[in-house]
Amino acid sequence: xxxxxxxxxxxxxxxxxxxxxxxxxxxxxxxxxxxxxxxxxxxxxxxxxxxxxxxxxxxxxxxxxxxxxxxxxxxxxxxxxxxxxxxxxxxxxxxxxxxxxxxxxxxxxxxxxxxxxxxxxxxxxxxxxxxxxxxxxxxxxxxxxxxxxxxxxxxxxxxxxxxxxxxxxxxxxxxxxxxxxxxxxxxxxxxxxxxxxxxxxxxxxxxxxxxxxxxxxxxxxxxxxxxxxxxxxxxxxxxxxxxxxxxxxxxxxxxxxxxxxxxxxxxxxxxxxxxxxxxxxxxxxxx
Amino acid sequence: xxxxxxxxxxxxxxxxxxxxxxxxxxxxxxxxxxxxxxxxxxxxxxxxxxxxxxxxxxxxxxxxxxxxxxxxxxxxxxxxxxxxxxxxxxxxxxxxxxxxxxxxxxxxxxxxxxxxxxxxxxxxxxxxxxxxxxxxxxxxxxxxxxxxxxxxxxxxxxxxxxxxxxxxxxxxxxxxxxxxxxxxxxxxxxxxxxxxxxxxxxxxxxxxxxxxxxxxxxxxxxxxxxxxxxxxxxxxxxxxxxxxxxxxxxxxxxxxxxxxxxxxxxxxxxxxxxxxxxxxxxxxxxx
Numbered sequence: 061x062x063x064x065x066x067x068x069x070x071x072x073x074x075x076x077x078x079x080x081x082x083x084x085x086x087x088x089x090x091x092x093x094x095x096x097x098x099x100x101x102x103x104x105x106x107x108x109x110x111x112x113x114x115x116x117x118x119x120x121x122x123x124x125x126x127x128x129x130x131x132x133x134x135x136x137x138x139x140x141x142x143x144x145x146x147x148x149x150x151x152x153x154x155x156x157x158x159x160x161x162x163x164x165x166x167x168x169x170x171x172x173x174x175x176x177x178x179x180x181x182x183x184x185x186x187x188x189x190x191x192x193x194x195x196x197x198x199x200x201x202x203x204x205x206x207x208x209x210x211x212x213x214x215x216x217x218x219x220x221x222x223x224x225x226x227x228x229x230x231x232x233x234x235x236x237x238x239x240x241x242x243x244x245x246x247x248x249x250x251x252x253x254x255x256x257x258x259x260x261x262x263x264x265x266x267x268x269x270x271x272x273x274x275x276x277x278x279x280x281x282x283x284x285x286x287x288x289x290x291x292x293x294x295x296x297x298x299x300x301x302x303x304x305x306x307x308x309x310x311x312x313x314x315x316x317x318x319x320x321x322x323x324x325x326x327x328x329x330x331x332x333x334x335x336x337x338x339x340x341x342x343x344x345x346x347x
Numbered sequence: 348x349x350x351x352x353x354x355x356x357x358x359x360x361x362x363x364x365x366x367x368x369x370x371x372x373x374x375x376x377x378x379x380x381x382x383x384x385x386x387x388x389x390x391x392x393x394x395x396x397x398x399x400x401x402x403x404x405x406x407x408x409x410x411x412x413x414x415x416x417x418x419x420x421x422x423x424x425x426x427x428x429x430x431x432x433x434x435x436x437x438x439x440x441x442x443x444x445x446x447x448x449x450x451x452x453x454x455x456x457x458x459x460x461x462x463x464x465x466x467x468x469x470x471x472x473x474x475x476x477x478x479x480x481x482x483x484x485x486x487x488x489x490x491x492x493x494x495x496x497x498x499x500x501x502x503x504x505x506x507x508x509x510x511x512x513x514x515x516x517x518x519x520x521x522x523x524x525x526x527x528x529x530x531x532x533x534x535x536x537x538x539x540x541x542x543x544x545x546x547x548x549x550x551x552x553x554x555x556x557x558x559x560x561x562x563x564x565x566x567x568x569x570x571x572x573x574x575x576x577x578x579x580x581x582x583x584x585x586x587x588x589x590x591x592x593x594x595x596x597x598x599x600x601x602x603x604x605x606x607x608x609x610x611x612x613x614x615x616x617x618x619x620x621x622x623x624x625x626x627x628x629x630x631x632x633x634x
Binding site: 100 | 387
């Protein structure tokens with residue numbers, strides 16, 4: 061998916077948020093905004109949003125130093141999600157259809173996203189999840205039966221992770237289908253917003269149910285041209301690919317293979333692209 | 348109130364929205380975004396947001412021609428609000444405290460704001476208003492008793508309007524206190540986003556309950572340095588000033604006189620500045 065002019069405000073929000081996570085110095089924040097403004101006319105709008113977001117992170121790093129601005133937030137999300145693991149697991153077990161409940165949870169867990177929402181009220185979102193039923197998808201943008209069928213036949217499943225914390229919900233989903241299958245769980249190679257890295261996956265115990273690998277990417281989306289050969293081989297050969305989050309959707313809609321995209325719709329551009337409504341939980345087969 | 352770096356994303360949203368209202372040509376939209384990006388390092392952040400918004404509208408006009416991009420939307424809002432006038436009036440009349448209900452309605456009517464919300468689902472907002480009780484303010488950010496007392500003593504009331512459509516709610520509020528008083532209703536002098544002009548005030552029948560004047564301003568907020576001498580004299584001498592909307596709040600927090608600010612909190616920057624929470628309806632005395 062290409063980048064739209066509507067993405068520009070979010071790029072500025074992301075840049076400012078990253079700068080603020082690293083330093084409280086408003087002069088530096090201003091320099092970051094000016095640097096980004098200077099790049100706007102140069103951006104190639106044919107690129108996907110994660111590719112542009114990657115350039116913006118590099119631009120922030122130039123002013124603030126390389127590092128991992130979201131490290132503390134990611135650790136916090138992981139810990140909080142792991143605390144909730146038993147409760148969430150119980151909620152899935154008590155549902156009439158465990159696979160359905162687990163996939164709903166996995167998509168709902170996609171609210172844990174600082175990059176897209178620029179808010180930190182994850183706790184509130186999680187409490188909503190625990191209080192009610194998991195949100196159900198709408199007909200047309202929730203192709204659960206198709207996924208269930210393809211899953212029943214698949215021997216290898218490649219699962220593309222999105223955010224730290226959220227991956228605990230992914231684990232609960234994977235636990236519903238990993239037995240008798242090879243599941244490969246791919247995370248980013250280097251820090252990209254609050255996206256999960258290998259250390260996050262291990263902390264959240266994903267390595268108990270899947271083989272955790274890096275995709276080779278340092279963008280907040282699985283941009284194939286940055287992926288490692290090892291990853292690309294798996295991506296090509298896996299019986300089933302499940303992709304989490306908007307960033308992976310943006311990067312992979314034109315990837316030329318069948319992919320199930322699971323994400324919560326957080327922006328109007330994606331809503332329009334995916335024929336969905338803002339706030340929808342989407343389970344969509346493309347390709 | 349000065350402009351914050353957090354305002355930048357909204358400026359880009361506003362510019363894009365204005366460009367799109369005038370032309371469907373994406374190349375022009377891109378030029379507008381590039382023009383705005385080039386201005387970012389030059390903006391004086393000591394200015395108020397309405398002053399910057401004014402510069403942005405001029406920048407859009409340079410690409411798209413001078414005019415009134417929001418004309419159709421304003422007409423639509425006025426017509427729809429006038430259709431609802433009898434129902435809203437009835438709702439106020441049936442409440443236990445008409446003045447309170449009317450002021451709640453006036454503030455709630457501030458949702459009709461394309462500039463700040465960048466959404467057009469006004470109908471939905473209005474239906475919510477009609478369906479439930481008018482939203483109540485929270486202690487500390489809803490100084491109704493103070494306003495009521497000052498209103499009872501005031502002989503001249505200057506009322507600073509915000510958006511088209513919304514002014515029908517203002518009219519209903521003014522109808523609760525105009526008898527025996529001189530009410531002056533001040534609107535923008537020239538188009539500024541979807542803010543009300545004299546023609547809007549007349550269409551919505553404000554001239555039946557108040558003297559309608561222009562403030563002299565072409566910014567989406569009553570920026571005193573652009574106001575006419577006639578307006579400034581009234582502003583100085585009026586017993587009571589009631590100011591609607593975020594734009595007027597941003598422009599007038601440091602105006603050096605007592606003002607009652609009535610607005611719905613639509614952005615985190617204002618929320619923080621006004622010690623309020625996003626979504627609050629605020630009735631705040633400053634000065």
